Amino acid sequence: MQIPPHLLPQDGRFGSGPAKVRPEALDYLVSRSDVLGTSHRKPPVRELVGRVQSMLAELYAMPDGYEVVLGNGGASLVWDMATFSLIEEKSAHGVFGEFSRKFAEASRKAPFLGEPDVDEAPAGSVAVPSAGDADVHAWAHNETSTGVMAPVRRVGEGLTLVDGTSAAGGIEVELADTDLYYFAPQKNFSSDGGLWLAFASPAAVERAERIATGRWIPQMLDFTTAVANSRKQQTLNTPSIATLLLLEAQLRWMLDLGGLAAVADRCRTSSDIVYRWADAHDFATPFVEDPSARSSVVATIDLDASIDAAYVISVLRDNGIVDVDPYRSLGRNQLRIGCYASVEPSDVAALTDCLNYVIERCH
Numbered sequence: 575m576q577i578p579p580h581l582l583p584q585d586g587r588f589g590s591g592p593a594k595v596r597p598e599a600l601d602y603l604v605s606r607s608d609v610l611g612t613s614h615r616k617p618p619v620r621e622l623v624g625r626v627q628s629m630l631a632e633l634y635a636m637p638d639g640y641e642v643v644l645g646n647g648g649a650s651l652v653w654d655m656a657t658f659s660l661i662e663e664k665s666a667h668g669v670f671g672e673f674s675r676k677f678a679e680a681s682r683k684a685p686f687l688g689e690p691d692v693d694e695a696p697a698g699s700v701a702v703p704s705a706g707d708a709d710v711h712a713w714a715h716n717e718t719s720t721g722v723m724a725p726v727r728r729v730g731e732g733l734t735l736v737d738g739t740s741a742a743g744g745i746e747v748e749l750a751d752t753d754l755y756y757f758a759p760q761k762n763f764s765s766d767g768g769l770w771l772a773f774a775s776p777a778a779v780e781r782a783e784r785i786a787t788g789r790w791i792p793q794m795l796d797f798t799t800a801v802a803n804s805r806k807q808q809t810l811n812t813p814s815i816a817t818l819l820l821l822e823a824q825l826r827w828m829l830d831l832g833g834l835a836a837v838a839d840r841c842r843t844s845s846d847i848v849y850r851w852a853d854a855h856d857f858a859t860p861f862v863e864d865p866s867a868r869s870s871v872v873a874t875i876d877l878d879a880s881i882d883a884a885y886v887i888s889v890l891r892d893n894g895i896v897d898v899d900p901y902r903s904l905g906r907n908q909l910r911i912g913c914y915a916s917v918e919p920s921d922v923a924a925l926t927d928c929l930n931y932v933i934e935r936c937h
């Protein structure tokens with residue numbers, strides 16, 4: 575099936591991660607090719623790391639005393655790092671999808687920690703851990719696997735660790751309500767994967783320093799090592815310089831756009847187009863029932879059983895519209911549409927026109 579060209583979006587990338595990289599960021603990358611292939615211990619790359627740190631601090635109005643820490647391994651590494659470096663005796667987790675579950679599992683398997691408390695909600699709804707005797711409370715700001723957005727607030731006495739991987743750069747947050755707000759840059763930040771970044775509170779750094787004196791910690795998973803390197807605008811081992819350059823370009827673009835509030839508005843505009851489209855058609859239903867929990871960056875829409883979502887997705891792919899598949903283990907007849915910062919709202923509107931065109935011809 576061929577979708578008429580005038581209906582197609584300018585850019586067909588609507589994935590939930592990795593996600594669309596802006597062509598302008600790639601132009602910037604090429605223009606800075608002098609930095610690629612040079613030492614990450616020398617000023618040009620260290621200054622690049624420093625610019626990324628200071629632009630992130632500006633974008634988030636980072637509170638005094640907090641610092642931007644980074645290293646290699648992506649957001650997944652942070653779960654293992656926090657398990658070794660930040661959980662003292664026991665953690666508590668809000669589990670409401672596959673990403674929040676992975677951190678809970680990492681903690682549960684650690685032989686040196688107690689059994690974690692887990693508050694679990696069925697896919698499509700939200701779970702924030704309840705306050706108990708845990709010394710770390712953890713959940714995801716946005717569950718990318720289901721399109722559910724969670725509140726961010728302090729829970730309990732210990733450290734509050736929030737996975738912001740798909741929310742960061744697209745949903746506003748008060749960093750003072752967290753001790754570690756961490757993410758990887760291949761979603762709203764329109765960069766490549768492999769890196770992790772985090773806003774760390776003084777309490778998080780102090781906790782890691784205390785734990786490191788009494789526990790064996792693999793070097794890659796030692797948060798204090800990451801902090802020491804980040805303070806020197808470096809990473810423990812070689813970073814992807816291209817990833818840093820793409821991230822730098824995106825941060826500058828976000829600040830020029832008006833900062834985090836403006837970017838969040840743009841994402842909200844895009845996802846509202848998707849939710850309104852679903853509301854207007856009997857065959858489409860937002861997967862997340864509670865409107866306030868519907869993600870403004872990842873919209874999940876169930877299709878009626880009479881329409882084969884996999885077929886719709888394959889027709890879209892044949893026409894250059896890619897990655898609107900549901901999360902693989904969710905197993906639903908669903909579309910999942912990344913409405914990240916780089917995606918043009920007009921392209922989201924074009925996507926809904928294409929969906930109408932394909933679905934009308936499916937019955």
Ligand SMILES: *Cc1c(COP(=O)(O)O)cnc(C)c1O
Pocket residue numbers: 591647648649650651673714716717718737738739740758767768
């Ligand atoms: C994508 C994603 C991750 C995984 O990121 P990696 O960099 O691939 O490890 C973790 N958490 C959330 C919420 C995500 O969206």
